[in-house]
Amino acid sequence: MAQPARLSGITRRSWLLAGLGIPLLRARADEALLVSFDGDNIRVAAPGLHFLTGKPLDRLTDGLTVVYLSKLTLSSDNFNTLLHPAVPERLIVSYDLWEQKFSVTIAGVSKRTTPRLLTASQAEAWCFDNLAVSALGLAPNRPVWLRLELRTADPRELPRLVADSGISFTGLVELFSRKIGADDFHEERSAGPFRLLDLPRAAVVRGTRLF
Secondary structure (H helix, E strand, O other): OOOOOEEOOOOHHHHHHHHOOOOEEEOOOOOOOEEEEOOOEEEEEOOOOOOOOHHHHHHHHOOOOEEEEEEEEEEOOOOOOEOOOOOOEEEEEEEEOOOOEEEEEEEOOOEEEOOOOEOHHHHHHHHHHOOEEEOOOOOOOOOEEEEEEEEEOOOOOHHHHEEOOEEOHHHHHHHHHOOOOOOOOEEEEEEEEEOHHHOOEOOOOOOOOOO
């Protein structure tokens, strides 16, 4: 069986790994989702996926906050069977009209906020740098598939998606399956099959941003 090709990416993470001589793995040449492994979690980079554009960007520059929902799905058989329940996270994006830069807070398993205002490309890279799915219990030689879904959430839907107890998974399933509106952003990227033993052990530099 042919081994997946390994390419150097162009995001902050892949730039760092290239400097360490550790390339990211790209599962197939026609896909933009890059995959790495830090010893605990599978991490992604998507240099070709830009989401601070179009109607969401218009809303941001009008002074509104835009919420994106991200979901990483890990599967053992090309997404017919899920290995772990997908834990969606909210990417809460705001725009500083004076500085003309972005701030992002990711709310999900934990809460993370950009350390300072960032350009659009920096903010997108920071978001992907902070998304991961647990590889706990996954056999190193087991082939798996990974899918990233990213879409905007209508502000009117947020009250029923987010309650005191956390995110409503039922509401999220409905949202991700809903028909895309003209003002919505919705993109998917996937990678696989790949095995953990084929992925480089990516060093995770916490609290440091190479911008």
